[in-house]
Amino acid sequence: MASLETLIQAEITENGPLTLDRYMELALLHPEFGYYQKQQAIGSKGDFITAPEISQMFGELIGLWCVDTWTKLGSPNQFALVEMGPGRGILMEDIIRMTSRIPEFQQAAQIHLVEASNRLQNLQKERLAAPHITWHKEFPNLDKDLPVIVIGNEFLDALPVKQFKFSNGDWREVAITLHDSELRYTHISSSANNLSEEGEEGEEDQIQEYSPAADAFIQMLGNHIKLAGGAALFIDYGPAEETAGDSFQAIKDHKYSDPLIAPGTADLTAHVQFGRLQSIAVKSGCASPAIEGQGRFLERLGIEARVMQLSRQANEAQQKDIAAAHKRLVSDEGMGTLFKAFAFSSKLNAPLAGFGEIA
Ligand SMILES: C[S@@+](CC[C@H](N)C(=O)[O-])C[C@H]1O[C@@H](n2cnc3c(N)ncnc32)[C@H](O)[C@@H]1O
Structure with missing residues (x-):
């Protein structure tokens, strides 16, 4: 067989x-046997769990970040909201729900989901029934004067x-x-x-x-954002400074496994070289604030206030879940420092939310 x-x-x-x-490209994205064609890769029942799957708070705060960035772009009445590698579509679902309170934002947003896996595209289509969403296998060919906001959670680490x-x-x-x-x-x-x-x-x-695919993607995006106006936000794991060493790994059933055994059955990833990608974005003419830990980034976006707000409407068991999710997303033992937020933008009228100084 x-x-x-x-x-x-x-x-x-x-x-x-x-x-x-x-090897990594075949193991992850082969149209028939690639890992992302597999049932249940992501989630508590799958091989690994991602931030949007841990709590709705993550997607809601990223939604707020998008609205804030759109305002800083001058609230254009048309823009592309692009998500790279949306997985099961939960992040975009939370963003759409959160931003329904800002109809001008929703009316202006053309949503583009870039997903290489047919199986995951189908899952996303079932979850997200909004009319103005289009799906792509690769970054879409957008008008050169259409501002863009691009987001991606755990997308860059999947690039070979x-x-x-x-x-x-x-x-x-x-x-x-x-x-x-x-x-x-x-x-x-x-x-x-x-x-x-x-x-x-x-x-x-x-x-x-290094990832030639990540280098080329950030280069293309940096050029596009510089020309069309916009911003990009990527959350992923890896060191803030460029470092040498082997970070290629396989994850199966929430544990490390041998990347060469049974290709297509484990998730293969590598740490994202944020420092390297940031220099590429800056060389393309974009501004990029200092790379921030996920914990500090979410705190600056107001995760504590959201925890309190959700806890007030929750029963005791739910309050415990909210507190556990909060801890996992922001603490040093959880995802708070290993995971980083990396952003870059065209010239804006104020700094991007969640970050400190421009690097
Ligand atoms: C680790 S999962 C993260 C999913 C989701 N963002 C989350 O946080 O739950 C990586 C996602 O990127 C997609 N992907 C991987 N390589 C891709 C590529 N070259 N182009 C588009 N999507 C890709 C995968 O199919 C999957 O949806």
């Missing part, structure tokens, strides 16, 4: 080792990464090959390492990692 593993084995036999980014290893005086690219019909890591010569200068030495076994 065909499986992603047999397809990958056939591709290696025919063309030689697969680079890590190609390349890795390079320094060994025996040379940087070589990490790839996947076959050994006795099992998938194994190998290292191949490559010209794709743009992390080190030509001839620059590393330490023996040092690993460097």
Whole structure:
């Protein structure tokens, strides 16, 4: 019976080792066997749980951020609200509910959901019955003068990464090959390492990692936002400063697993290199405030007030759930510091909400 593993084995036999980014792309997005075609990837019953799935407060505050940003763009009477990788559609559902109190915002917003997985697109269509939503597999071709607000939660970490290893005086690219019909890591010569200068030495076994897809996406978005006006907000995990090292990982049933076993059955991710992506956005002409921890970001947007408001209408068990969700979203032991908020924008008449100074 065909499986992603047999397809990958056939591709290696025919063309030689697969680079890590190609392996990750197939494992996550293969149209038939890719991980995101799988039932129940996200949520408490799935392999991992994301912030919008933890509490409605997350989406409501992101909704507020969008309204605030729209105001700072001069309240345009038409703009594109784009969500990248909406998963089960919960974040957008919470944003739509929260912003229903601001009809001018809702009337101005053309909602675009960019989702590569057919299965998840169908789930989103069932959940979100609003008339002015359009779905895309890739970032849509928007008018060059239409302001845009782009959001993405745990989208960037799903974009494939390349890795390079320094060994025996040379940087070589990490790839996947076959050994006795099992998938194994190998290292191949490559010209794709743009992390080190030509001839620059590393330490023996040092690993460097970056996502060409994330670089290209932020570059494209930075150029678009600079031209059309707008802002982008991405929340994800990774270090604020650019760092070296291997962060490629597989998650299955809320635990780490071996990324090379049964491809397509575990979520494959890597830490987002926020510092690197921020420099790309700034070089494209956008302004970007200092990258902020998710906890501090949500606190600045008023999560405590929302906790109190929701708790007043809740019974005792619900109050406990609200308090637990609050803690998980903002505390250092939870998602508060590992997860970061990263934003950039065209020139606005006031700083973006939730952040401190411009970096
Ligand atoms: C980790 S999930 C996050 C889902 C959701 N944002 C949440 O917070 O629950 C990653 C999402 O990005 C989508 N995705 C991954 N790679 C993509 C790509 N290249 N283009 C569009 N969507 C992609 C996945 O199908 C999935 O919906």
